[in-house]
Amino acid sequence: MKISKGCNLRCRYCYEFAQLNSRERMSLTDIQRVYQHVAEWSRTFSTPTVVDFVWHGGEPLLFPPEFFTATFEDQRTIFGEDSSVRNTIQTNLTVLDDSRIDLLHEFDRVGVSVDLYGGLRTNTRGHDSVRLVLKNMDRLHANGIDFGCITVITAANAPNIRKIVQFYHRLGVRSVRLLPLIDGAFADQHLTYDTAPVDVLATLQEAFEELVRLDSDLLIEPITTYVRQAVHHHMPGTTPVIYDKAAWETVYLVDTNGDVYSYGNAYDPEFCHGNIIREPMQTIVQSVGHRRAIETAAERVAEVCPSCRFFGNCSGYPMAEEAPLQQRQGAPLSCDVDRPMLEYVEHRLQELGAIDQARTLLAVPVVRPHYIRPESPPLQSDIRIRVDSPDGPSLRARVALSSGTTDPAAHSNADERYIAEAMVPLLPFNAPTDHELRLLAAHSDSSWLIGKDVAVIRFPTEVIDPVRHVIEGLGSDLARVTDREHSSHRAWRGAYEPLVDYIKRHHALDAGEPRVVRLGRSLPGGLTATEDTVAGRPGLHYVGLHVDSWVDTPLSMREHSQNRICINAGRGPRYFLFINITLTRMNTMLNGTELSSMSYYGSDLGHEFMAAFPRYPVVRLTIQPGEAYIAPTENIIHDGSTLGMKHQDLAIHLIGSFAPRHVVDARDPGLRRSRWASGS
Structure with a gap:
């Protein structure tokens, strides 16, 4: 809680140096609203949670003690006497009198900011404040007030780090935190005392060695x-x-005006979460x-x-x-x-x-x-989903997450005819949490990325029905339909040309001809749907979760490769399964070699990822009859699924450079076009 930016010191490295004269401060009414919003939010928690208000500035002890007495009374009224609320104050300890000593007893924790060496924490006249702070530390000890300390590592005090550790060891403080410099308020602010990471590392190593030498139980973070x-x-x-x-x-940071930030993006307007004085925490x-x-x-x-x-x-x-x-x-x-x-x-x-x-x-x-x-990192936000299907279900109603991936043998109902290296989703599938849904949903104003985005679109009935009739007319054999079989069907041209024309007008990003690569028919109840086509392998086998290589694109360029439209031409819903991480991100997470040095086959990398992170979830996206998905199947682990379906699965797969209709109509200026589709 930055209740004010006003300060009586002019620490030379302060990131708010230009605002230290500010008279802006939080009022008691403002803080009451903060309490109300935090209290309402904390009552929704399923487990007991400590709420710790950390009061800082500026210098919070410039406020009269009566201010804190009044706000603590408001706090008890709003949270209740028995609530798990704590109060911590971080002070430069240069403003101390008897009334403020009495006040400090009311805080659960007291932190003192002091660097001991370097002369960078000066008052408005440029005089070092360290002697006054040391004198006031003695007063805290004399009055039985425990405190911890924060010291900022700079080139001005780093040479004395062993002396600093010795001082804190003798002082008997409860804890110490050593902090590195952060960017200042203006360019070259730290010019004469800046530290590089190697300097911070060396300073921490020296501090560690001094703790070992002293055999000290001092806790230094x-x-x-x-x-x-x-x-x-x-x-x-x-x-x-x-x-x-x-x-x-x-940790949430609250600025003087009530704006809320995460610690990692402190006071950056681009990352402001909202205003806790005006808005409830749930909104924030x-x-x-x-x-x-x-x-x-x-x-x-x-x-x-x-x-x-x-x-x-x-x-x-x-x-x-x-x-x-x-x-x-x-x-x-x-x-x-x-x-x-x-x-x-x-x-x-x-x-x-x-x-x-x-x-x-x-x-x-x-x-x-x-x-x-x-065994896995949390759900990432690498691949995002858009729903562009009027009158269709919402994204929440379409999406489920598996419990990870596994060998097909782990499922008693899995078809035994899988290739040896196959991996499949680990059941059960569960509804996503609100947070997981936010990670999966594309921002409404974000650009379409051909190698990273997934979309659900809808086709007119008059475009889909003729192709469905062709597929259904090819007989009852459920093996994969070959290009020759469908193209030689007497009704194929009359069904195919309107479909391709519709795609070229509403979903194609370039003048290239969309290519039908597969007409798929699968029985209901399949954990995955793609069949193996390796010559010489007897019988029908399934490949499991895999990465396509229809286009000879190096793995390092897959984010710019062509993508796929897969149309549900069946009578019931079907499922698109995928892991929402690109090949490049997978390789990074695996600490792999340069992608440019790897083969064209992404499935090898996909299998390595699933073996390393077996609990990373598979996304299951429901595609209704007449709908299609657009997906970068050359760049993600994926497959179809007919598990739980009642009807035979019929699907039309086309390769090209595709996007949702509104993107094509607007010719999104942020679009990454396919260099491979254009032949460049």
């Missing part, structure tokens, strides 16, 4: 977390912990800004973390929430401090023979929230 994570890595049977921002978020957590913050956090984790052997010991939180604040403008996204620090701590604990001892000392059970899938 993030070092304490590194030790726990390194030990967790060596404890057999531990459950991986993956940060899932969408399922639960531990479902906002576009919050969704955007969730997506970018998940993208950072997916880009960097899966290749790290500590992922699951480290939850990915530093990359999700801390990286945007610490990453300098223009610098590539990477884990330059946490990963090497974990490696360093692990190595030193092994050298010290402390792993076994630490297992005992730190064997605190890791509580895994219910939403974590232990």
Whole structure:
């Protein structure tokens, strides 16, 4: 809760340096509304939850003590006397008198910001504030007030990090947090005392060594977390912990005007979730800004973390929430401090023979929230779905998620005729949560991406019926219909030409001729639908979840390849199954080689992904009769399914460069066109 930006110090690295004279502040009425919205939201939780209001600024102790006395009374009235509400204050501790000492007793936790060395925390006259802060620390001790400290690592105090650790060790504070610099309020603000990631790493290593030398029980973050994570890595049977921002978020930042942000996108207007003074929390957590913050956090984790052997010991939180604040403008996204620090701590604990001892000392059970899938990352937002079918079901009514993927033998009702390497969805399928639905749904204003987007569209009855009659007239054999069989049918031309003409007018992105690659007919009850066509393999076999290679496009270019229209020409609904991650993202998550060096066959990469992440869900999308899906089947793991169907499945598959009708009509300027379809 940033109740004011006004401050009596002028710390040279402050990211709000230009606003430290601001007189804007939250009123008691504003804070009452915040309480009301948070209280209403917290009462919907299914498990007891502590709500911790962290009061900071600016300098919160510039407010008269009576202000806090009044707002704490409002807090008790709104939340109730027995509620799990805590109050923490973060102060520069330069404004302290007897009334404020009495006030600090009312807080559950007190944090003091002090750097000890470097002279960067100055008052408005440019004088270092450290002597006054140390004097006031003594007053806190004398009055029985426990406190912790925050120290910002800069080039001005990093050379004295061992002395800083020694000071806190002697002081006997409850905890200390060492923070890196973040981008300042203006260019070159940190010019004379900036630190690179390698400097922060070296400083944390020195702090660790000093703690070892002192044999200190002082808790210094993030070092304490590194030790726990390194030990967790060596404890057999531990459950991986993956940060899932969408399922639960531990910190929300409230600006002075009531605007709400996630920690990783602090005060960035593009990621504002809403205003908690005016809006309920339920609206805020479902906002576009919050969704955007969730997506970018998940993208950072997916880009960097899966290749790290500590992922699951480290939850990915530093990359999700801390990286945007610490990453300098223009610098590539990477884990330059946490990963090497974990490696360093692990190595030193092994050298010290402390792993076994630490297992005992730190064997605190890791509580895994219910939403974590232990062997897989959380649902990504790589592939998004659009529904462009008037009068058809909503996306929520169409979508279900499997429990992961598995060998066909895991299902007693699975057809035994699968190829040896086949993988299929792990049943059951479940309805998505609200958050999962948001991850799957395309934004209404987003551009169509030919290699990443899935759409549901509808065809006119007069276009579909003639083709259906052709398929049904080809006999009762349920094997795959070949190109020759359908093209030689006497009614084929009269059925095919209106279909292709309709597609070219309303769904084609270029002048290329859509190509029918398959007319599919399948029995009801099939877990998957695609049959094997490898020559010399006897009998009918199913391939399971796979990646198409109809077009000879290198894997590195699949996001620009042609996509597919698959029309449901049957009498009942059918299912499109897919994993909503592109080949490029899969390869990154697997820490694979460059895609340009790999073969044309994406199914090999798909099988490797499913083996590595067996609990990653398969999306099941319902396609009604007369509807079709458009999907980048050359770039995603997918198949059809007839499980639960009552009618024979009839489907028409065409390859080309396709999009929903409104995209083609508008010729979306953000469209990524297919360089392969155009022959370039």
